[in-house]
Amino acid sequence: MNKEKDTCKEEVFNALYRDHAQSLHNFLYFKTTNKDQSHDIAQEAFIKLWNNCKKVSPEKAKSFLFTVANNLFLNAIAHQKVVLNFKKSKTTVINEQSPEYLMEEKEFESRLNKAIADLTEVQRTAFLLSRIEGKKYKEIAEILGISEKAAGKRIHDALEALREQIEKI
Amino acid sequence: MPTNMKKKDLLNKWLNGELTPEEFEVFRTIPEFSSYLKIDAFVKDIDLPKVDVEAGLTRLQERRIRSLDTEKPKLFTLSNVLRIAAILTLLLASYYFIANYSVATNTDLAQTEVVQLPDNSLVTVNENSELRYKKFNWGNDREVTLDGEAYFEVEKGSTFTVHTKLGSVTVLGTRFNVSTHQNDLVVSCYEGEVRVMMNDLTIDLPAGRMVSFNLNDPEIADVYLKEPKWLYNESRFNDTPIMKVLSVLETEYNLDLSTKNIDVNLRFTGGFPNDDLEAALQAVTIPLKLNYSIENKDDVTIFGKTNSD
Numbered sequence: 001m002n003k004e005k006d007t008c009k010e011e012v013f014n015a016l017y018r019d020h021a022q023s024l025h026n027f028l029y030f031k032t033t034n035k036d037q038s039h040d041i042a043q044e045a046f047i048k049l050w051n052n053c054k055k056v057s058p059e060k061a062k063s064f065l066f067t068v069a070n071n072l073f074l075n076a077i078a079h080q081k082v083v084l085n086f087k088k089s090k091t092t093v094i095n096e097q098s099p100e101y102l103m104e105e106k107e108f109e110s111r112l113n114k115a116i117a118d119l120t121e122v123q124r125t126a127f128l129l130s131r132i133e134g135k136k137y138k139e140i141a142e143i144l145g146i147s148e149k150a151a152g153k154r155i156h157d158a159l160e161a162l163r164e165q166i167e168k169i
Numbered sequence: 170m171p172t173n174m175k176k177k178d179l180l181n182k183w184l185n186g187e188l189t190p191e192e193f194e195v196f197r198t199i200p201e202f203s204s205y206l207k208i209d210a211f212v213k214d215i216d217l218p219k220v221d222v223e224a225g226l227t228r229l230q231e232r233r234i235r236s237l238d239t240e241k242p243k244l245f246t247l248s249n250v251l252r253i254a255a256i257l258t259l260l261l262a263s264y265y266f267i268a269n270y271s272v273a274t275n276t277d278l279a280q281t282e283v284v285q286l287p288d289n290s291l292v293t294v295n296e297n298s299e300l301r302y303k304k305f306n307w308g309n310d311r312e313v314t315l316d317g318e319a320y321f322e323v324e325k326g327s328t329f330t331v332h333t334k335l336g337s338v339t340v341l342g343t344r345f346n347v348s349t350h351q352n353d354l355v356v357s358c359y360e361g362e363v364r365v366m367m368n369d370l371t372i373d374l375p376a377g378r379m380v381s382f383n384l385n386d387p388e389i390a391d392v393y394l395k396e397p398k399w400l401y402n403e404s405r406f407n408d409t410p411i412m413k414v415l416s417v418l419e420t421e422y423n424l425d426l427s428t429k430n431i432d433v434n435l436r437f438t439g440g441f442p443n444d445d446l447e448a449a450l451q452a453v454t455i456p457l458k459l460n461y462s463i464e465n466k467d468d469v470t471i472f473g474k475t476n477s478d
Contacts, residue, residue, distance in 0.1 A: 017226050025220045035218040039225070046229055112211055130184055131212045137185050155184050156177070163204045 007061060008053035016061045017046060023133065024065055027143065030128040031073050031121055041076070045069040066143045108166065115165035119158050126151055127158035180205070267305050274300045276317070278423060279443065281399070286311070290329070293320040295348070295399050297420070318348035320397050336367030336382065343376070346397040350417075355381040357392045379407070403440045404449075411435040414453060415471065422446050429472035431459065 006012045024045065028038035045068045049061060056064045116124060126144060129135045135143075141151040179196045182188045183205075188196060196202065274284050276294050284292045284300060287307040294300050298317020303310075311329040323329045325342035335354040338347055343361025348354070356365050357379035365372045367382050372389075374380055379392045390407055398405030404421060406414050414437045419426045421443050435457055441449035450461045454471060461471045 014226060017229065018222050021222045021225055022220045026217055029217060038218070039220070042220075043225065043229055043232070047232060050229075050233055108207070109211065112208065116212075128212065128215075131209060132215060132217065134186070152181055152185070156181060159180070159184065159205065159208065162208050163201055166208065167204055 006058050007049070007056055012058055013050060013053065016049070016058060020062055020065055021046075024069055026133060027066060027125065027129065028069055028073060030125045030132075031070075033117070037076075041069055041072045044072055063142065063145075067145065070144075111166055112162065115162045118165070119161060123154050123158040123161070126154035127162075130155045269303070270305065271301045271303045279421075286313075288324050288326055290324045291322045293400055295319060315347055316349060318346070318350070318399070320344075320346045320400060336365060336370075339364040339366065344396075345374075353381060353383045355379065357397065359392065359395060398440045399443065402443045404443060405440040406437050408436050408438050411437055411457065418449060418453065422449070424469050425467040426469050426471065429470055431471065431473050 007016070021042065024042045025038050028041050029035065032038050032041070045065050048068050049056060049065055052064070116128075119127065122144070126140055129140045129143065130137070137148045137151045137155070140155070141148040144151060146154075175195075176199055179188065179192060179199070182192060183196055274282055274294055276282050276296050276298050278296055280296050282294045284294060286292065286302060287304055288311065290311075292300060292313070295318035298315065298319060300313055300315055300317075300319055302313040309327060311323075311327055312332065313330070314332045316334065319331075321329075321331065321340075322344045323340055323342050327341075329340050329342070331338040331347050333347065333349045333354060335349055335352070338345070338356055340361065340363045343363060344359040345361075345363050346355075346357040346359070348356075354365075354367060356363060356374060358374045358376050360376050362376065363374050365374055365380055365382075365387075367387075370382075370387065372380055372387060374389075377392050379390050381388050381390070393407075394405065404417055406417075410433070411431065412433055415426055415428065418424065418441065424446075437453060437457060439452060439456060441452040443449070446463070450463075450469070450471075453459070454461050459471055459473060461469065463469050
């Protein structure tokens with residue numbers, strides 16, 4: 001039963017940080033779409049985990065981190081308007097394409113960016129957790145503290161909303 | 170062609186990575202498929218900021234060490250000072266407003282009103298009078314301002330003061346009447362003891378006594394009644410010069426009163442009702458052996474008998 005105090009051990013805590021830092025950052029990035037804010041909130045969440053290490057076992061650490069991060073996000077910046085500029089990571093492939101194709105591609109990119117920004121924060125987070133992180137409904141439901149069915153609905157609705165936006169015109 | 174239900178099911182399975190190869194063949198036939206795929210491809214390609222885990226961990230450790238020597242939040246930043254100043258200003262303004270907020274009771278001609286003060290003391294305000302008091306801090310500071318006439322039944326407690334423009338009356342708990350009429354201040358004490366102050370004079374008035382000040386010295390007389398007569402809609406006089414009685418009569422009924430052959434040295438003791446002119450005139454004239462005539466409301470004459478025959 002002394003396992004419950006493990007989170008307070010330096011090496012256990014550091015391992016938790018290495019395990020979850022990236023996914024926590026991603027999660028916050030989906031919410032805030034801002035790199036610096038994501039980092040600040042993620043660090044804050046880990047500080048809170050350390051301060052509560054006696055109460056939170058390593059098994060519970062992940063859900064603790066995501067819950068705390070979500071609350072911090074809600075307190076700090078949920079009201080800010082999202083300005084989104086997601087960029088594609090690889091641009092080399094399309095170099096040989098015609099200028100028209102490049103133009104179209106660029107427009108599609110900006111329209112989709114805007115559409116993603118216009119999603120509600122809960123839809124966007126669930127959708128991006130699913131698509132970018134490749135997480136299953138079950139895991140997403142756990143992170144967001146909602147039912148699997150609700151998670152599926154958010155992702156589904158987000159996709160439909162995006163499709164409607166890019167099929168316009 | 171898959172139905173809508175089937176479509177939704179397929180889409181969900183696709184999103185959750187549960188499509189079998191056979192199901193995928195069906196899924197790719199639905200018209201939205203290309204849009205889904207395009208969105209998915211774009212989103213999957215989004216460049217996520219890479220976290221430098223080790224650097225973050227180092228910064229975290231630094232912060233943890235720093236937070237050990239307990240950081241005190243800064244109290245006196247400019248914005249805090251401004252906030253405190255704003256709150257204080259607001260408090261001060263509302264205190265000033267509340268402390269000076271006074272309740273006024275005004276009575277018209279032939280109207281009396283009973284006012285209950287915060288400590289349950291009762292004030293009956295006679296006609297044509299004004300009573301003001303502040304509700305704030307009433308328990309420690311029982312003060313009212315009176316212009317006109319009022320009867321007080323004061324509950325026991327701290328000093329109770331009636332301010333008038335002529336002088337003030339101070340009591341602890343008693344029943345008394347205060348009347349200001351032009352330059353007269355008349356205080357009658359029915360129970361307990363009151364202290365009347367006018368100019369430099371201070372008079373302690375026991376129960377059953379009344380004092381009238383005018384420009385001259387104070388006159389002290391007995392009070393025979395348990396309560397002032399006007400409470401029952403009567404005006405009451407005690408050895409009062411006739412002209413003063415007639416002036417009260419005049420204001421009471423809003424008359425234009427004239428006199429003929431009247432001995433101004435006559436004094437009147439008694440009362441008259443405030444709601445019956447005929448009876449009031451009789452009440453004053455008969456004991457003094459005077460006569461009266463009423464032409465109309467604006468022309469009432471009172472005259473001595475000697476001249477009538």
